Amino acid sequence: MDTPALRIRRVGIDTWRENVAYLHRNCPVVRAAGFQALAKVAVRANGKTIAAVLNVVDDDRIVEACELGLSEDAFARLQVAEGHDVQVAHAEAPASIAALHRKIAGERLDRADLFALIQDVAQARYSKIELAAFVVATHQTGLDRDEVWHLTEAMISVGRRLDWGTQVRGGPVVDKHCIGGIPGNRTSMLVVPIVTAHGMLCPKTSSRAITSPAGTADTMEVLAEVALPFEKLAAIVRETNGCLAWGGTADLSPADDILISVERPLALDSPGQMVASILSKKIAAGSTHLVLDIPMGPSAKVRSMAEAQRLKKLFEFVAGRLNLQLDAVISDGSQPIGSGIGPVLEARDVMRVLRNDPAAPADLRQKALLLAGRMIEFDPDVRGGDGWRIARDILESGRALAQMQAIIEAQGRRTQPPALGEMTHEVLAEAGGTVQSIDNLRLARIARLAGAPQVPGAGVDLLVKVGDSVAAGQALYRLHAQYETDLRFARDLARKDSGYRLGTAHDGDRPGEAEAA
Template identity: 55%
Template sequence: MLKLKRIGIDTHRESIAYLNRGCTVYQPEEFQALAKIEVVGPDRQMPATLNIVDDPELLTPGELGLSEEAFRLFRLPEGTPVCIEHPRPLESLEAVRAKAQGHILSAGDYTAVIRDIAALRYSKMEIAAFLVACASFMTTEEVLNLTRAMAAVGHRLDWGDKWVVDKHCIGGIPGNRTSMILVPLVMAHGLVIPKTSSRAITSPAGTADTMEVLARVDIETDEMRAIVERIGGCLVWGGRVNLSPADDVMITVERPLGIDTREQMVASILSKKLTAGSRYLVLDIPVGPTAKVRSQAEAIRLRKLFEHIAGALGLMLETIITDGSQPIGRGVGPVLEARDVMAVLRNAPDAPSDLRERSLLLAGALIESDRNVKGGQGIRRARELLESGAALRAMERIIEAQGPSGNGLAASSLSSEVLAPRAGMVEAIDCLRIARVARMAGAPSFKAAGVDLLKKAGDAVRKGEPLYRIHAGLKADLDFAAELAGQDSGYLVDGMVETA
């Protein structure tokens, strides 16, 4: 037996085990480095990827180390006697090979693959093979089977006979934090909305990253349920609630590889909404030249696939196609986006009107799912709740229930401005470029980093006037972001892409 040791290495949702090369219990050559193993404890076992360690100060020959993520998942204290085993062969990989050869997979095939992915039995290479194979082609029936398989693993919330609503945006638009305004609006109306959201992987902020500026979001399922039962809603990180764990694992491979097919997107989103216990979903599909969806025709095809799969799952769905031609609000990055959200909720005179109006539109659609609200009256009701301060009070209840973070809403003072090279009109803003600059500045890791948009499309600018301000956590990050913006600011002025 080996003694369990916690190794303080963040491997980002990947379970890594460490074995000393001089181990006297096992021959490391038997368990080739970077191979999968099974870590076996007194009452549980867990798959992990093995790394071999040469430094005896990090790990002695009689210890088995676990990364932070693996240690969290294994849930046994340091010093616990453990052993390691070779993993059993994965029969589900035959389905992956079949899919790579162009075959249509059965419901059972998808269930087997997803179960093994959720159990962390697949390496990233094997997950990538599955995703690429599915990206080649999937039938509509396969999308349905994949969605059901993803929903079948992990927790599933049951709210009884409550009318539970939810909203999702397919993403790709910086600053689009409508959920943080919509949730308190819908709560203030009296509907139940247990909102789980993601953290950023390749973007400068996810809703969970931004909400974390205001309140704790790393909340377990039981606590989330208690909060929703008490106040009617929440804004928490979905990764801790474990609603569709296979999706959380696959996303860590999809996003860096840029794999984001509409079939996988539909399965990802609807599996989580199904397991969250939602009964009515409003889906926001932004369309724009640098958004995820680039044309109206593409948006309509995506909408039809969502409607078909949601209908087969018994989930009521309303799709709203919105303008994705430029960032929403002014801030891009957790603190800057939280600032915009609170400005809207506080009815501040300088609150971003585009963020306010889009939030009201989406909240109104959810409110109209209430049978006591007449068609066409939802947005009016939402506006009343916002202007009366009811939505702000609902947000304050969420913050109190989840636990205030204590963070301020001030952006980093380490900043640099990107200037207009000539007088003219801002004709367009590249969403992807602005997101990349904000991420290069340190967002979301450094919450006060990001981009503050001082001009939007349609605004007139004078030569030398700031287009946007970059905020960074470190001088090196500021230099990197400023250099990127200098190559291409992401702004079209008078029909030409201009550099700072």
């Protein structure tokens, strides 16, 4: 039976992809219905029902005794005006809860299980506690390749899909994605203007950083708007051939965005979830051809060639089942790519490459040309092996820069881009020698403590790379921060371990590019 009606109060709290309701402890409904904190409740108004996690409060400045407070997410999902009457009842368990319990127990889920589970995830019927249980279970017990295939299908099914129809006239819709884990690896922001200047369609949507100091969307946001609604995103691609947008506002694979909101604080990125996340977004964006970058290195997500090959084969299996042509490249992930780690610093590197600036990082330029060349070779009119040369000519001629400027204007140029953090600290070499290795994870953590990506101008500016000779007391990298506390945290961590390993020139060979596979 429903409880008496309560008035909605919009509580200005961002609960990040979770519906949260607030009731006062003295509310008669709390006592009569036996509600407890963290219980799941059903909130009904105007024929619409949402599930929410209940928080019980004692402060009537948040909600009064006859009010129901709703978080920003819950208020937006219910779609009624503040002050509207609502009814609250105990929520029924999601229909797929039995499948979730079986996965927690280590059992295999079939296609119907995963479709039902992802439907409930997309409808916000699960709390973050329950979502965390699913993420941890799939990380611990894994997903077999059929489960990953069906999970990807399910994620695609609950969102919108872009259809480019006659615009491509049967030609490929291309995209590029990196599995992540390498700081500074902003090749997408170079690849997209190069391949779209060639005339190919490339609707690039990206997530924000999960465990890294910056994602493509975070870095592009330094230059332009990235939170583009579905219709605007489609219009920009039709106008310019491409985009560099955040996928979260386009409603492409929305269940993935909800799962990412749990994966981020847990710092988990299991292979099965990774494959489903990446491929669901690409297929929802209408892509037919994908170049996938799998960096491999001692401090990358993928540590060995055997692991890289296993992941490559899983991507190829799922992509094949979903009619997506995939070209996977296993690349060198032994150190950060480029010089900057953090949104503003990485945007600086990208624009230097596009402007053919002598200060542009050579490794970022070369890797972007390699990947862009592979994408251009999806063009049936391009001979195999010619892609790199075409990509280089587009970059050196200035056409890629002009194309990037067109995409920035179409998405909405930032009139006041964020500045580089003015508070700095240089991390110095304790002794002289040759840089033998750089720990990607350590540098990423230091950059995050400095404030990235939440503070766009924060991060790490690398001054030397693997193979460079340094003298005792020479700066290895410079920290940038906006707040003194952030700078202190990052400085203290760097003081314990800079992430750099120095030795004599014969202690180890400079890592070369991993062989493209």
